[in-house]
Amino acid sequence: MSDHDLKTTFWDRVENVNVGMLSATGTDPRPMAHHARRDDGALWFLTAKHTDIGEDAAAGKDARYQIASGDAKIYAVVDGTLSIESSRDKLDEIWSPMDAAWFEEGKDDEDVRLVRFTPKSAEIWAHDSTAKAFYEMAKSAVSDDVANPGGHGKISF
Template sequence: MSENNLKSTFWDRITDVNVGMLSAKGTAPRPMAHHAIKEDNALWFLTADHTDIGEDAAAGKDARYQIASGEAKLYAVLDGKLSIETDRAKLDQVWSPMDAAWFEEGKADPAVRLVRFSPKSAEIWAHESSAKAFYEMAKSTVTDGTADLGDHGKVTF
């Protein structure tokens, strides 16, 4: 699969993934729910200003986001940069009822920080159906070959 096709598959499938592990350089990974917007070439996160992710984003740190979803048939390790977004329209665009559970005053809570993760590069694994994966594993056992479980590659954004 070409780099462009693998990136397209990534953006198509990331919307079916709920949570990944986000970490800035020197910070332990944290489970974070994302809002993927292909047109922004970004993943958006909501956090509180006093959290390590909020502080790392305010400092503009390099970060890594890791995804493992059998349901979405997508596995990825993305490297990029964190930043704080202050545009209220973008907050309105990504806000969901699930986000409200984390903030007493909802979107108006002064602690809300909208964090942009801008990926620079990624290693992506995208496989097809589970049936195909089982077939490939069985075939490799019988033929002493290796299973072809899907597409894999490194991409830049």
Template sequence: MNSGNKAIFWKRLSEIRAGMLIPDGADPRPMAHAVRSEDNALWFLTDKASDVAEAANRRAKARHVVSSPDAKLYATIDGQLSVETSRDKLDDIWTPMATAWFEGGRDDDRVCLVAFRPTRAEIWATKGTTQSLYQFAMANLTAGSPDLGEHEILEF
């Protein structure tokens, strides 16, 4: 990734289904996310009575940590949470999996739509397993260091 290249970040992030969300003042929790780069946001569905909803109601800062060798992305993403009420956005990100958590489906009174808008992300974009193995082998042969990918800080 070249410095400032957010498009690759968003593309690789969209290949990851979940991460650890850490709202300011709350414990980390695994959360599935929907990535919408056009909104500059990750979207979460949670129960209105949850710590995540409470944090989003007060527009708390949060951190979302993702890790995926398949997507070739490891990232710590900082941003701000907010509760959103758009029915169109809820329809956009709703999945059959969400129905397992909300008996009444998208009309369940407990559904809370939360936006997480990144302000900064520290990312490691790797080259994949085969390329990494090659880099390790070459480093051992040449006494050099392996080139495992790029490390970058993105500001949003």
């Protein structure tokens, strides 16, 4: 799979993932729900002002987002940078009923922080299907072939 194909696959499939593990340099990973926006070249998160992620984003720290989803057929380790976004239009665009559950005053809550994660690079494993993966493993067990259940590679954004 080419870099371009792997990037396209990443954006196509990450839209079908609900949660990953986000951590800034020097902090422990936290489960976070993302909003993928290919056109922005970003993953968006909502958090509270005084959380690790909120403070790390305000400081513009480097971060890592780890995705593991058999349903979406993607596994990825994505490195990038966190920042705070103050655009009300962007907040309105990504806000969902799930986000409202975390803030008493909804998107008008003073504690809401819209965090932009801008990917720089990633290592991605994207398999085609469970049936193909099993076929590839069975084939390699009875031949000299190495199993190839899908795409794998490192990309830059």
